[in-house]
Amino acid sequence: MNKNHAGQAIVDSLALHGVERVFVVPGESYLAVLDGLHDSNIDTVVCRHEGGAAYMAEAHGKFTGKPGVAMVTRGPGAANAFVALHTAWQDAVPMVLFVGLIPVADRMRESFQEFDPYAWFGTQCKRVFVLDEAERASEVVAEAFFAASSGRPGPVVIGLPEDVITHEVSDALHPVLPVAEGAISSGELEELKELLLAAQRPLLFIGGQRWTVEAASMVTRFAEENGIPVIHDWRAADRVPFHSPVNCGSLGYGRTEMTLSMFEDADVLVAIGTVPGDVSTEGYTARQENDRTNILVNIDTSLRGRSGAVTRHFVASPVAFAEAVVDLQLGRSTDWENWRSEGRAAHAAASIIPALDQLPATAPGTAHMSAVVKEVVARLPEDAVYSFGAGNHCAWAQRYFPTNTFPSQLSTRNGSMGYSVPAAIAASLESPERISVAVAGDGEFMMNGQEIATAVQYGGAMLILVMDNGQYGTIRAHQEAFFPERVSGTQLSNPNFAALCRAYGGHGETVTSNSDAAAAVERSLSAVKEKGIPALIHVITDPLHDLP
Template sequence: MKASDLVVKALEAEGVEYIFGLPGEENADVVMSLIGSKIKFVLCRHEQAAAFMADAYGRLTGKAGVCLGTLGPGATNLVTGVADANMDRAPLVAIIGQADTKRLHKESHQAMDAIAMYRPITKWAQTVSHPRNVPEVIRKAFKLAEVEKPGATIIELPEDLMKDDTSAKVMEVRKTRRPAADHKAVRMAADLIAKAKSPMILAGNGALRKRAAKQLRRLARKTGIPVINTFMGKGAVPRADPHCLFTIGLQAKDWANHAIDQADVVIAIGYDLVEYSPAAWNKTAGKKIVHIDFTGAEVDDAYPIAVEIVADIADALWQLNEELNRRFAPKRQLPLNKISRWSKLRAKILDDFAAEKDDKSFPMKPQRILWDVREVMGPGDILLSDVGAHKMWISRYYQCDEPNTCLISNGFCSMGFALPGSIGAKLAHPDKRVLSINGDAGFLMNFQDIETAARLKLNIVAMVWCDNEYGLIKWKQQNQFSGRHFDLAFTNPDFELLAKAFGVWGKTLKKPGDLKPALEQAFRQPGPAIIAVPVDYAENRKLTKRLGELQVQI
């Protein structure tokens, strides 16, 4: 068959449901081969947005999201979304066009070495050099994208090769089994946990994948050990669970940091150092760290490992749970620790979260906004946070009941992620409410794809926090330069009129009591909706000051 037809057959064999992207001359054969395929092509308005859609889709489903661009500027536009998926451990396969192989050796229109550009930001990048290689290249790209730790891979398809005929056959897709935990390492971890005076679990991004959260919750309840999660580990333990000590990562003197300072043993489960540097939480001497992850620990002098279990996380935790059962269940010594020790701290944190829930001021305080949002969103509904000052507030105040219900880019931290990401999330889970929270700066970076959502009649809701500044940069500059900051102000459109121009529902809030009704109305729309919320970011420095003065007795 024609090579481009074989590409589509191979993608179908991989279970691909959607391809997000833009057509061009050099990928035209592949796009035309999609006609009649069961794969749905989602025509986007910008390649970066297409990559973010594939990023969120991959993270939520565990199957590689697929995005498509052409050569030159199409390939460069994909870069940010591809890098974001790779560093945030979302499986993604990007397919790009390339010029005719007969002109790649010389200076030629739009031709560039895209593979060299992508190698530093992907797990694997490869051009198809012959039509018969198509099945192997596609199978390898998906295998590497989805195997732990997941990330991004790139396939480059030269224009002329896609027109050629080939007799190559699609390869069978086989599941890759992950290795089991080493028995000696499991016993050593159990020894440390049994002897610990004040153990703590730190749950990272990997704790939400491959059924790991279920076994993590068993471990917490079996041992009586509290769990702190990173920004990307939200939902590893439900917010109502007495073992949940919420989120670490906002500032070095928050509640969770004081709690982890007390730990003599930290069990780091699925923790990626890109999420939150160990130098920010391992500040007290004598901690013993148990590293449980799909891959070996990064070398960092603030992350010294006492025991390292490199294996499938769910299997490692299951073995650890069974080892603790064998040792202590017959003597009725489980749980090993009293979780009630942490109940007063949990109560203080919950009081902190609720302190501004009835605040009547306007523009609205971030704390009040997120209290109302949490009340409207169900346990399985999905919130996506863009990058900006609002991300810091979401990370602290928006707590979760289930894994993968709050998507935060905290590895690559790219602005412009949330709105297009919400399209990928809604296609992955059409039965769930999907809300993106954006700053007014990041929102306009990929706003054009609100048209994509409208065309697909997807009810995604985009909330925009309006302060007319680059708020997070201002916050950081004020903290670093004694309250001073660079000129970071800009003007905004009327977001309600902007929504109307795209034929979608929009509302600009005038008072705090309007937020919950507006959200409910937005989620009833047949397509996307936009809610603009004026926000009081004077709260940023107030929070910095309050956390700097926080006194915690445990």
């Protein structure tokens, strides 16, 4: 095989785009790309399931702001990866998925694992490419990375016909395509200033993608120096520090009544990087009146997902907005003190973990999640990273984990399960100096818990909290609301999760009473920090009193 094949050009182009790590499940359909990775400085993380690999790529995109890269094979492999594409699509996360395809000559003949990538992925991706000309391999990579990163970010799929990627190509690589940040004009800045100066109840509503560490810091400075309260969009609680005097909490599931009230009562709302969508507006019911003053600062010219009135749309990323307002002084902080302090007080109160003597007693052999979470939070550094899957336990837990460093929260806005463990692995591999914590339910953990084996293989270390209530708890709650006392299809029989983690090469603890919590947390964090291995705490909870 000629070494100068299209598969090699793809790998060289990934390196040119700064890719340091790819998440793969190998397949015979893209052997030429795997061959290109052989001598590359790019780390090839071999995963145990395509869903896990694609979730890791999606989480990498959230964590770094740069496209995460996954590689899977055709047919079943592509189908398994689809769950992460939907997550990246709804969360606006840059991601590039490479999918091996059948040889060109075998198309339209019901060949082994044949499928149509355009039909499968066309509605859930920004672009779908199929590399039919080997010489364009580097160009297609550049176009894919540009599409994934520009405007409202999102996933892109590149189909790789098995034969085409073996063809000989030139050494020339397509240069990286720059991504524009947009801008806030002097006129827009003056308009924003006038609206805020006239406001009695201004509010910043922030979230979405296209943030950087610097942008988060500058927006925090702007909000704090001017005393403007901030609320975060759902699952985006890490842009302004948890303990900032202007942080008034998050909207969405698990929000406080005060947070929703502030969202409704603000006379000037400035949405930065996100839009008032389904979850934040309580199913398109909050802040829907046409006379509301809503300024949307968003690089997406289509404002996809928006609801309610739009007073002004500034086409700018959070980076461009932050650079424009960082030194803006309004001089009205004391005028907004009561408005701000009420929201801050409600957020602070909601983040206090309940004392165990204030909670109902649990059945013998079970413990409160509060007991474990309290011990974990007390021992974590300021820059810890948290990952959540889906379920009531996530909406509950995210209140208590302090997101004081950006980025520090990885989660899914589309309610997709099986995300917490792969996301924690992605974060631990990217930033091994930070403690990564995954919070999972028993049902959610079983969907991708096998990726602990991947973490052990590649030196990933994280703390995993598994809340075991023996059921799909969120669905059970809905079931009880609509069909009382008719439990059906939601109950689970679980393995010993602590023993499972030990079998993979990690550390495992089981907590069956509140008194077990402190020692179990101490030993688990020691395993993560000192031994550099994953640690799992299996918390047996009472299904009737699993969360306060």
